[in-house]
Amino acid sequence: MARKLTLFFSFFLVAWFTQLQRFLVFGHGEPKVPCYFIFGDSLVDSGNNNDLNTSAKANYPPYGCDFPEGVSGQNLGFKNFTPPYNTATNEDLSTGVNYGSGSAGILEDTGCHLGDRVSLERQLKNHESVVTRLALQLQNTEEHLKKCVYxxxxxxxxxxxxxxxxxxxxxxxxxxLEQYADVLQKHYTQHLKTLHRLGGRKIAVFGLGMLGCAPAEIEKYGTNGKPCVEWINDAVSIFNNRLKPLVDELNVVLPDAKFTFINMSNILAPRGGEPLPNKPCCLVREDGQCIPNSIPCPNRSLSVYLDSFHPTEIANRVLAQRSYTSIYTEDASPYDIGRFARES
Incomplete structure (x- = not known):
């Protein structure tokens, strides 16, 4: 049944997972999956940071300028739109919850200089609370949760x-950098096993994008004539290169689950033609976020970044489409998210 949800968008980037959710939930006929749970940082935060004491929130224009329902305070009429954890009601839980938090990381102290945030460990604790609440509502919670996409x-x-x-x-x-990637992988492995313990069986692990192409990093470090800060992209690759083997290992040691790796760097890499400029589309303040109520560039389809860190709608659409249906074998391994939806 269609219903209205009043949400404050923390970051406009909610657009990409909403596009993905449309593939999963809003296609013709019945939903392809019964529920959809989301964990992460500002790339998926749909309002969990709004009431936190943090600068890592953007519930103001121009964020939301390309989202169909706009930004702060809009009534969203999307059927079964996945609500943020901090506003989810008991009626929402069975179809999914968004736990994402801007500035959050795999490590507990990541982002602490910006203020409060919900780290991945805390997001999983919130999910454990949701699973407990679901057990009071559903006769077979385990059977229900294993059909969800995470x-x-x-x-x-x-x-x-x-x-x-x-x-x-x-x-x-x-x-x-090698040692740091090992530290992140070790913590990430434990978090993913925790999600499995809590009933997750269809789990898509997204790799990092090319952080060295972010306008903030280019301005800070320079590029020596290259399009991006290559040493930062190399650092990201060291970590990303550990994720596919991690997913492969989890599929062996946890054979009742399906883990897959979504290669964001490959999906968003320019292919042919002149690359789009790595410049923010809005006027930015010192921390790289858009200045409140500033006017963004008029043709955002020709820009990769809205602010100094986060991509525009065009990049979000490409990411959603190719994570659901991969075009290149490098996009997703061992399978794309669409296969999750088709398989039991």
Whole structure:
């Protein structure tokens, strides 16, 4: 039954997982999956940070300028739109919850200089609470949860708001990039096993995008004539290259589950033609977010980034489409999210 949800959007990037949700839920006929759970950072945060004491929220224009229902305070008429955890009611739980939190990371202290945030560990604790509440509503919670799709898009801040900020965090002094990737992988593995323990069986693990192409990093470090900061993209690759083997290992040690790796860097890599400029489409303040109520560039389809960190709607659409139905074998391994929806 269609219903209205009043939400404050923390970041406009909610658009990409909403596009993905349309593939899963809003196609013709019955939903392809009964429920959809979302974990991650600002790329998926749909309002969980709004009431937190943090600067990592953007519930103001121009964020939402390309989202059909706009930004703060809009009534969203999407059928079964996945609500943020902080506003989810008992009626919402069976169809899914969004736990994403801007500035959150795999590591607990990531993003702490920006204020409060809900780390991945805390997001999983929130999910455990939801599973407990669901057990009071459903006769067979385990059977229900194993049919759901779970996506996790996190790790960006473990670089942007941790390792790449040596004056705020000790990580770059303690570890080289290989060692840091190992630390992240170790923590991530435990978090993914926790999600499996809580009933997750169809789990899509998103890799990191090319963080060295973010306007904020280009402005900070320079590119030596290259399009992006290559050493940052190399650092991201070190971590991303551990995710596919991690997914393969989990599929062996947890054979009742289906894990898959979504290669965001490959999906968003320019292919042919002149690459779009890596410049923010809005006027940005010192922290890289859009200045409130500023006017963004008129043709955002020709821009990769809306602000200094986050992509525009055109990039979100490409990510949603190709994570659901991969075009290249490198996009998703061992299968795309669409296959989750088709298989029992």
């Amino acid at each position: 996506i996790i898009n996190i790790g960006n801040n473990d670089f942007i708001n941790n390792y790449l900020m040596p004056n705020n965090y000790p990580s770059s002094h303690q570890y080289n």
